[in-house]
Amino acid sequence: xxxxxxxxxxxxxxxGRPKIRQVTQGHRFDVELVRVTKSYNAKSKAxxxxxxxxxRSSYCCLLGPSGCGKSTTLRMLAGHEEVTDxxxxxxxxxxxxxxxxxxxxxxxxxxxxxxxxxxxxDNVAFSLKVRKVSKAERDRQAREYLELVQMDxxxxxxxNELSGGQQQRVALARSLITRPKVLLLDEPLSALDPFLRxxxxxxxxRIQKELGITFVHVTHSQEEAMALSDIMxxxxxxxxxxxxxxxxxxxxxxxxxxxxxxxxxxxxxxxxREVSVRADACRIGAMPGMRGASGxxxxxxxxxxxxxxxxxxxxxxDLTATMTDAEYFAxxxxxxxxxxxxxxxxxxxxxx
Amino acid sequence: xxxxxxVASWLQVAPMALVFTTMVLIPLGIITVVSxxxxxxxxxxxxxxxxxxxxxxxxxxxxxxxxxxxxxxxITLAIxxxxxxxxAYFLVFHVESTGWRMGLLAAAAIPFWTPGPIRxxxxxxxxxxxxxxxxxxxNAGITEAPLDWLLYSEFSVILAYxxxxxxxxxxPITHSMAKIPRSLIQAAQDAGAREWQIVxxxxxxxxxxxxxxxxxxxxxxxxxxFFMIKIMxxxxxxxxxxxxxxxxxAFQYPPAAAKSVMLLVIVVVLITGLLRVVxxxxxxxx
Numbered sequence: 316x317x318x319x320x321x322x323x324x325x326x327x328x329x330x331g332r333p334k335i336r337q338v339t340q341g342h343r344f345d346v347e348l349v350r351v352t353k354s355y356n357a358k359s360k361a362x363x364x365x366x367x368x369x370x371r372s373s374y375c376c377l378l379g380p381s382g383c384g385k386s387t388t389l390r391m392l393a394g395h396e397e398v399t400d401x402x403x404x405x406x407x408x409x410x411x412x413x414x415x416x417x418x419x420x421x422x423x424x425x426x427x428x429x430x431x432x433x434x435x436x437d438n439v440a441f442s443l444k445v446r447k448v449s450k451a452e453r454d455r456q457a458r459e460y461l462e463l464v465q466m467d468x469x470x471x472x473x474x475n476e477l478s479g480g481q482q483q484r485v486a487l488a489r490s491l492i493t494r495p496k497v498l499l500l501d502e503p504l505s506a507l508d509p510f511l512r513x514x515x516x517x518x519x520x521r522i523q524k525e526l527g528i529t530f531v532h533v534t535h536s537q538e539e540a541m542a543l544s545d546i547m548x549x550x551x552x553x554x555x556x557x558x559x560x561x562x563x564x565x566x567x568x569x570x571x572x573x574x575x576x577x578x579x580x581x582x583x584x585x586x587x588r589e590v591s592v593r594a595d596a597c598r599i600g601a602m603p604g605m606r607g608a609s610g611x612x613x614x615x616x617x618x619x620x621x622x623x624x625x626x627x628x629x630x631x632x633d634l635t636a637t638m639t640d641a642e643y644f645a646x647x648x649x650x651x652x653x654x655x656x657x658x659x660x661x662x663x664x665x666x667x
Numbered sequence: 668x669x670x671x672x673x674v675a676s677w678l679q680v681a682p683m684a685l686v687f688t689t690m691v692l693i694p695l696g697i698i699t700v701v702s703x704x705x706x707x708x709x710x711x712x713x714x715x716x717x718x719x720x721x722x723x724x725x726x727x728x729x730x731x732x733x734x735x736x737x738x739x740x741x742i743t744l745a746i747x748x749x750x751x752x753x754x755a756y757f758l759v760f761h762v763e764s765t766g767w768r769m770g771l772l773a774a775a776a777i778p779f780w781t782p783g784p785i786r787x788x789x790x791x792x793x794x795x796x797x798x799x800x801x802x803x804x805x806n807a808g809i810t811e812a813p814l815d816w817l818l819y820s821e822f823s824v825i826l827a828y829x830x831x832x833x834x835x836x837x838x839p840i841t842h843s844m845a846k847i848p849r850s851l852i853q854a855a856q857d858a859g860a861r862e863w864q865i866v867x868x869x870x871x872x873x874x875x876x877x878x879x880x881x882x883x884x885x886x887x888x889x890x891x892x893f894f895m896i897k898i899m900x901x902x903x904x905x906x907x908x909x910x911x912x913x914x915x916x917a918f919q920y921p922p923a924a925a926k927s928v929m930l931l932v933i934v935v936v937l938i939t940g941l942l943r944v945v946x947x948x949x950x951x952x953x
Contacts (some may be wrong), residue, residue, distance in 0.1 A: 395853050416859040428850035432872045442858030445868070493858060 342407045344368045345497055345529035346375070346392065351401035353387050361387040363553035364401070369546060372527045374520060376540035379550035380576070385533045386501060388550070392531060393422045393499050406496055421495035425502045427486040429474040435461065435485045436470040442493045460488040463522065480511045487519075491526070498523075500532040504539060516542060537577045541565065549573050570666050581634050582666070583608070589666045596662035597636035599624060599646055599654050607657035610634055612648050624648065626656065695931075702924035711920055719925035729907070729926075733933075736906040739821075739896075740889045743828040747885060748878065750829070751836030755874075756866065759844040760852070772841060775834050787827070787898045794818040794826075819901030827899045832888055836881035843877030844870060879945035883938055890934055 346369040353362040362384040369375045377385040390396035392403060394415035403411045410418040429438050436457050437444075443453035461467040464484035474482055483503065490498055503519070504512045520543055523530045534540055540547050541561045548558040549572075556576075557569040568574035571582045574591035581592045585606060601607055610626035622643035626634045634656055648654045670678065705716035723729055754775065762768045778786065793799050794817040801813040816822050847870065855865045893908040905913075907930050914923040 393853075393857070395856075415853070415857045420857075422853065422857050424850040424854060426848060426850055428848060428854040430851060430854075430869060441855070441860075441868070445855075445858055445860040445864045489854070489858075 343371065344404070345371050345373065345406055346531065347404040348388070348392075349402040349404070351388070351391065351403060352399045353384070353391060353396065354399045360553050362391070365550075365553075365555045367548060367555060367558055369529055369531065371529070372523075373529050373545040374523050374543050375529065375531045375546045375548065376544040377531065377533045377548050377550060378535065378537060378540040378576075379556075380535060383550040384553040385535075385548075385550050389422075389499050389501055389531060389533045392418075392497070393420050394418050395422070419496035420499055421490040421493045421497075422499045422501065423483075423486050423490045423503055425505065427474075427482045429482055429486055429489070431474050434471050434473055435466060435477065438474070438485055439488045439492055441489065456492060457488070460492045461485070463491070463525075464488045464518075479506055480515060483507070483515065484518075487522070491522070495528060497529045497531060500530060502533055502535070504534070504536075512539075519543065541577070549576060551576070567664055568666065574664075574666060579635075579637070581632070583628070583632050583634070584630075585660075585663055590663040591666055592658050592662050592664070594623070594635040595621075595637040597634070597656050597658045598638065598642070599636055599648055599656060601655040602657045605657035606660050606663070607655055608632075608634065609653060609655045612650050612652045612654060615643075615648070615650060624654075626654065628656075695928075698924040699928055701920055702922075702928055704921050706919065706921045709918060716921065719922040722922060723925045723929055728910075729929075732905055732907045732910055735904060736890060736908070739824060739828065739906070740886065742825050743832060743889055744882060744885055746825070746829045747833045747836040747881070750833050751840050751881060752871075752874070752878070754833075754837050755841040755844050755877075756870065758841055759847075760870075772837070775837055778831050778834065783894065784898070786830075787895075790823070790827075791818065794823060819899070819903060821900070821904065824896050824899045824904060827895050828889060828892075831895070832885050835884035835888065836878070839877040839880040839884075840874050841877070843874040847873050875945045876947045879941055879947050882941060886937055886941075887934060890930060890937075 346367070348365055348367040350364050350366055351362060352360060352364050354360045365384075365388065377388060379385045387396060391398050394410070394413060398411050401411075402409055405419050408419075410420075415422075429435075430441065433441065436454060439460055440453040440457035443456060448456075458467055458470060461470055464487050466481060466484045466488065469477060469481060472481075474485070477485065483506075487503075500519070504515055507515060516539060519530065519532070532540075532543060544561045546558060547561045547564050549556045549564060551572050557564055557573045564573065565577060565579070568577065568580060568591055571589060571591070574580040574582050579594050581594060581597065583590060583592065598605075608628045608630070610628035612624060612626050614623075614625040616623045616625075617640070620640060621637055622640055624636045624638070624643070626636070628634050636656055701711060702719055703715055703717065705712040705714045705718075758768050758771055762771065781789075791798065795801070796813040796815060796818075798817070800817060801810070804810045805813065851869060851873075852865060855869050860868065890906075891908055893906070893912040896904055896906055896909060897912075907926060911923045911926045911930070914920075914926070
């Protein structure tokens with residue numbers, strides 16, 4: 316089985332990339348959305364004319380506030396929601412109107428959606444059972460996928476005898492056993508505690524790299540999206556605001572919404588233009604040759620290696636400066652102090 | 668005034684405990700005692716007499732009465748389960764608007780709107796020898812003579828039970844089914860399951876508690892019924908409950924009491940057995 320080989324190779328290729336992939340090669344994009352619209356009635360659109368191409372074997376995060384259309388987009392990809400207008404392609408094949416099972420997608424649900432009356436093993440083997448695979452064979456394969464998610468030791472437990480994180484691993488194995496071209500994850504980490512969330516995040520990335528398939532992951536956490544994404548898609552108000560590698564999105568946000576939503580940026584007016592300036596490019600204190608503003612400190616948050624100082628500028632904008640703890644404690648402004656903030660004009664990024 | 672929590676708990680259970688004790692436990696104690704007493708045509712004597720029990724336990728009539736009622740019970744359970752499950756599935760998974768779903772569920776309760784006797788009487792012009800069904804069948808040339816088993820027969824008894832009791836199955840099954848998260852169905856679809864496979868492998872197992880609760884309603888209703896069977900069979904078919912009613916009418920309290928206790932024990936055994944197979948606590952929580 317290819318999966319097995321992929322695992323063996325992964326163990327020997329800490330430096331290189333695994334050479335054996337689950338998917339066939341030859342196409343450029345795993346997912347293409349072509350002018351996709353979803354409307355429930357004439358007035359409101361849940362998704363409004365979005366187009367997106369996700370390159371082969373990418374980790375793609377759909378990021379946005381609640382109600383922005385990211386989950387609807389995911390459900391349309393899965394085939395759980397009808398597309399009002401536009402087309403969806405998976406590996407160069409149009410699947411816009413196909414039923415879920417014929418799309419080559421598999422969904423991992425937010426509530427995991429494990430069958431409560433079936434053991435972990437039977438949950439994972441379910442798709443093989445409905446395809447009439449023999450019991451011995453489907454149990455063998457299911458065990459292999461449980462091993463992939465490190466759950467083989469709890470194969471006979473019922474879902475309610477497993478912790479949230481364990482249920483999630485079983486749900487992941489159940490989604491992967493259908494050998495999808497694209498795995499869809501609907502806010503998979505939101506129900507986990509912060510510690511587990513970070514661990515599971517690494518696990519998801521590992522499995523995606525190992526299998527070489529595309530993951531489309533819906534989240535409202537920019538931190539999660541930045542940590543995972545090869546391609547990050549920021550959505551707001553039924554539209555895509557910006558799509559690109561996480562670094563590109565962070566360094567050159569397309570507009571004020573993106574700059575504010577992904578955080579770590581100040582959005583302000585400079586010489587009549589709207590610009591974003593990274594919070595870690597701002598310094599407390601006036602400096603020659605720098606652009607600046609003055610404001611009142613509203614909050615000081617000590618974060619260990621760095622300190623985050625929030626201010627309200629004289630023009631009423633919110634400003635944040637992130638500095639190393641050494642820099643902060645050199646002056647140590649307190650809440651209520653009036654301070655000057657300055658930044659290099661080159662750090663300004665013009666927003667559209 | 669503040670009531671300590673312990674006292675408050677006792678106060679909360681008190682009304683139900685009072686009703687249960689006075690209306691159920693005490694009468695049950697009394698009939699159990701009465702079943703061991705001697706009697707003649709008009710009175711009960713305070714003397715121990717085991718005849719009521721030996722009669723009830725050894726008479727071949729008892730066996731035949733129970734065989735009759737279990738036949739009705741099994742047929743009614745089978746039909747109400749099939750119809751109830753089918754309707755519930757339609758209501759929960761195929762009716763999209765919640766308003767329509769509630770409306771249709773309420774419509775299923777229409778048989779309860781009319782009093783029993785009226786409903787029974789109203790079936791005479793439909794199912795009787797000169798009734799609409801027979802006339803239609805003869806006019807269509809399907810039958811030569813009127814069918815006499817449409818009314819006052821086992822058929823009409825089962826028809827009446829199913830008409831009335833399907834709701835008892837439909838309600839709990841709908842409740843169980845409505846609680847199945849949609850994502851479970853979608854996950855099954857993703858896995859490639861066809862609709863009948865989803866029904867068999869996901870919906871049916873998760874409805875077991877609802878089916879069990881419906882079955883409990885129907886077991887108690889059918890085993891305890893003496894009215895509908897009397898009307899719908901035209902007094903031709905007897906069941907244990909019917910026999911008890913006949914003896915009560917003849918003031919033969921001790922044998923009636925013995926048979927009542929026996930019937931109660933059988934009902935309790937059946938329900939206990941059912942609850943051992945299906946865990947209905949799942950249905951009661953949340």
